[in-house]
Each structure stands twice: as C-alpha cells, then as structure tokens.
Amino acid sequence: MRGSVVVTGGGTGGHLKVADAFVDEFNKRGIPVIFIGSSNGQDKQWFENDKRFKKTYFLDTKGVVNKNALGKVKSLFNILSKTAYCLGLFTKYNVKTVISVGGFSAAAATFASIAKLDCKLYIHEQNSVMGSLNKLTSKFATEVFSSFLKSSKIKDYPVSQEFFELGRIREEVKTIAFFGGSQGALAINDFALKVAFKLNEMDIKIIHQAGKNDFLRVKDEYEKLNIKADVFDFSKEIPLKMQEADFCVSRAGASTLWELCANCLPTFFIPYKYAAGDHQFYNAKDLKDRGLCFLQREEDLNEEDFFKAINSDIHTISKNLASSINSNAVSLICNIIVQNNK
Ligand SMILES: CC(=O)N[C@H]1[C@@H](OP(=O)(O)OP(=O)(O)OC[C@H]2O[C@@H](n3ccc(=O)[nH]c3=O)[C@H](O)[C@@H]2O)O[C@H](CO)[C@@H](O)[C@@H]1O
Numbered sequence: 001m002r003g004s005v006v007v008t009g010g011g012t013g014g015h016l017k018v019a020d021a022f023v024d025e026f027n028k029r030g031i032p033v034i035f036i037g038s039s040n041g042q043d044k045q046w047f048e049n050d051k052r053f054k055k056t057y058f059l060d061t062k063g064v065v066n067k068n069a070l071g072k073v074k075s076l077f078n079i080l081s082k083t084a085y086c087l088g089l090f091t092k093y094n095v096k097t098v099i100s101v102g103g104f105s106a107a108a109a110t111f112a113s114i115a116k117l118d119c120k121l122y123i124h125e126q127n128s129v130m131g132s133l134n135k136l137t138s139k140f141a142t143e144v145f146s147s148f149l150k151s152s153k154i155k156d157y158p159v160s161q162e163f164f165e166l167g168r169i170r171e172e173v174k175t176i177a178f179f180g181g182s183q184g185a186l187a188i189n190d191f192a193l194k195v196a197f198k199l200n201e202m203d204i205k206i207i208h209q210a211g212k213n214d215f216l217r218v219k220d221e222y223e224k225l226n227i228k229a230d231v232f233d234f235s236k237e238i239p240l241k242m243q244e245a246d247f248c249v250s251r252a253g254a255s256t257l258w259e260l261c262a263n264c265l266p267t268f269f270i271p272y273k274y275a276a277g278d279h280q281f282y283n284a285k286d287l288k289d290r291g292l293c294f295l296q297r298e299e300d301l302n303e304e305d306f307f308k309a310i311n312s313d314i315h316t317i318s319k320n321l322a323s324s325i326n327s328n329a330v331s332l333i334c335n336i337i338v339q340n341n342k
Helices: 013-028 043-047 069-093 104-115 132-140 161-165 186-201 215-225 238-244 254-262 276-289 303-310 314-321 329-340
Strands: 004-008 033-038 055-059 095-100 120-124 143-145 175-179 205-209 230-232 247-250 267-269
Touching: 004 013, 004 069, 004 104, 013 033, 013 043, 013 254, 013 329, 033 043, 033 069, 033 104, 043 055, 055 069, 069 095, 069 104, 095 104, 095 132, 104 120, 104 132, 120 132, 120 329, 143 329, 161 238, 161 254, 175 186, 175 238, 186 205, 186 215, 186 247, 186 303, 205 215, 205 238, 215 230, 238 254, 247 254, 247 303, 254 267, 254 276, 267 276, 267 303
Parallel strands: 004 033, 004 095, 033 055, 095 120, 120 143, 175 205, 175 247, 205 230, 247 267
Antiparallel strands: none
C-alpha cells in the first residue's frame, strides 16, 4: 500500500470501537496505523499507550455544534490550527490514506486529508442520520461506508470478531444485561432499579453497566435492595457480558446495536432522545420493523411492555438475529481501501 494510513475520530466509544476494528484489520495485513484523536472525550482512555498503533496523537480539539457564536468561532480557529498541524504530520509520515470514523475528534485530520491533494479520505458513518462533520466532508471522500446509506459499497457494520465468536442462540431469560452506551445512561439505570426486585423474584440475574458518573449510586441502590447484581461502570469485557446474558436493555448507539445483533442477543432498545436528528431511534427502527428487537421511547417506558418482551418468543428473535449481520464487513472495507491505494 502506498504511504501511511491514519485512522481518525472518536469522542465517544461508538466511534472509537469502529476505529478499533480498523486497526486490528490493518495490523492483520501488516499495515501500520497512526491514530489522531482528541485529548477531550474518551479517545485517550481507549487508545493511549496502545501498542497496536505506530503512533497516537491526541489534539486539544472540541466540538463546534451546541456552542454559542463565540464558542463556535473559537472552536473553528482551533480546528484550523490543528489542521495545519496535521498537514505537517501527513508530510512527515507520507500519509496517503485517512479513514475517519466521525465525531468531533476527526475534524482536523479530515480537513487535512482534503487539503493534501495526494491523500484519499474514507469515511465510516455509523448512524442512521449523518453527523455534521461527515455531512460537510463526505463529498470530498473517495468512499463513504455506512449500514444506512444506499450508496455504501459495504452495508454491514464493522463489528469485532469476538461478538460473533461469543454469540449463541438464546432459549429462555435467566440473565438480563442493562447497557447505557459508553457513558452510561441515567434513564436505563433508573429503569433497571425499578424492575430489579421483580427480576430477582423471578430468579433472573442482573448484569448492569451503569457508567462512570452514576456507578456508585446504582451499586448502593442494589445493596439497599439486597440484590447481588454484577454492576460496573465500564468494562473492557462487554463481549463476555453479552455472552452471559439472554436478554438486554440498551441505548441504541450504533456500535452496541450491531454488536448485540452479532451476538444474537434479543434487546429492548431505549434510544437517547437528544441524539442528533433522533438517530438512535432510527438506528433501531429497521430492526424493530423486521421483528428483530423491541423499541420504546424513554417517555413511553413502562414495566408492563418490558415484562411482556422478556416473556415473548426470544428464541425466534435470537435465531433470526444470526442472519442480520455478516462478520466480514471490516475486511471487505479494507479490501476496497487497499485496492484503491495500491
Ligand atoms: C449519546 C450519544 O450521542 N451517543 C452516540 C455514541 O454512543 P456511544 O459512545 O454510547 O456508542 P455505542 O453505543 O455505539 O458504542 C459504545 C461502544 O463502547 C463499548 N463499551 C460500552 C460500555 C462498556 O462498559 N464497555 C465498552 O467497551 C460497546 O461495546 C460499544 O462498542 O456514538 C454512537 C456511534 O456513533 C452513536 O450511535 C450514539 O448515538
């Protein structure tokens, strides 16, 4: 492959998990990868000192959306200065390929890839509604990959192999996992605590990812209820937690959603209502329309529908999930990139 490869993007786990899948695939092919992310958000927590990368850079960049006019101008100037810095890096490492997985962390390296004429930009958009950076830059990309875009050459999602390998067809609900996405979700924490007593009475074990900010409160509440739940703030072993569960309650972040499909784990999705363009709801809508998941808006959340869901035919759902996603998306995407950049 000509020149070096940069993977850029992040901010939250959903973007970073896709970056993770790309790095593994390029490394498998003996192609080193440089990562460019932000020092704000979760990028450092995921990739600092990660030996799989040839080099990692965490730039002091922040998002532009959701800021007042002055904040927007400041962020834009900052991104421009970091773009110039990235151009310097691109010359130093002879970068010819940039893969953006989106999020505010991707802005500087994405703009630099557009400015450098001999560099190709590839975008992976995870969500049903395109993020603002991708909207702005996609016309400059050689390819835009997304499960939700008709024009995408590869429609399956780059999910890590372990979610497939640890997948199994469920028969009955003995263990339930509650997942709040990479940052945890207050609404899911509260709902889990509300139904915990009844689940305990039904002899159903609880696994609960509560997120960093609410972890201690949640742990404390289970103790008060005298329930032995597997509660944690963030775990690097989500594939194992999924494997153990027979049913899941989750936010509908794109990476989690496709990992659950890969794992054949029937899920009750409660989308984050403030996600841009309501994308979490639309991430899950097609699966819901095909009878492959349950989907309920936070404001409609009620115990009756939840218990109806766990008592439904989860075996058929689990069986049908097995054909909802192919396991080779990341390899197919990398084939296209490598072929283009020979
Ligand atoms: C609030 C918000 O805007 N969230 C967005 C963010 O979600 P978020 O960052 O929560 O992303 P996802 O749910 O898509 O992915 C979270 C990732 O973190 C991993 N994980 C999670 C918890 C844990 O303890 N350990 C762990 O490793 C999961 O396995 C998954 O791979 O990015 C997604 C992908 O663009 C979007 O679809 C979401 O809408």
